Amino acid sequence: MEELIVIRTSDPDGSIFHSIIEALQSKNVQILHAADLEPSVLTLGDIMIFPEQRRVMKQDIEIHLNYGEFSILYCMARYPGRVFSREQLYNAAWGEDCELGTNTVDNTIWRLRGKLESDPKHPIYIKTVFRVGYKIER
Template sequence: MQEIIVIRTSDPDGSIFRSILGALQGKDVQILHATDLKPSGLTLGDIEIFPEQRRVTKAGVEICLNYGEFSILYCLARYPGRVFSREQLYNAAWGEDYELGTNTVDNTIWRLRSKLEPDPKHPTYIKTVFRVGYKIEK
């Protein structure tokens, strides 16, 4: 069984941390110091995507995205320039087979554009590839 222990304390001289390390000496442990962890994110102009927190900001302001919106945006943003079909995006977001005739992906893209694009009618980031699907341009 794997256990994770998180300790948060004010320890100006490091004595608490050293005593914890002493107690763990000889044990099979991995120590990660929170200040060493850098958040990894994707950047599209003034849009930043933080997958670990499922968080998106635009010009430093947090944008609220629902589950499907975030999942589709993240799928597109990981591979800029790559064209994804509606079926691929639906599967990436919801892990289900796409039903022909549904406009769920198109509606989700429309909502994403209205939240992220400077002019949703003339998108800068999320591009439509006629008769194929969608892609992100950096």
């Protein structure tokens, strides 16, 4: 049976990382860096997302997205079919809890649809899940 341990910590000098590796030395350990696991391009139909450059292309034309738009799109595109609540998307984009009653995520989704969907009123990619949130479909 394989087990996976994920540790996320602030470790500026690498001391925590080295301590963990030393503790696991007698085991069969494979070290994977999270950066190596990220795809270099995500594709949604005719939309290509380049996470490292924070760029989005549609039919070979660059689509200019602001910080929040790109962050929400990238969050959902990494997990097609997964439903994200507004709170999760807000946190993914701005790294803080969503204030009750804010419609920031809804407005951001509306702008994304306008930039990415051929017919924003009948979206193909960014779907609303009634009373839950949003998801991306490929």
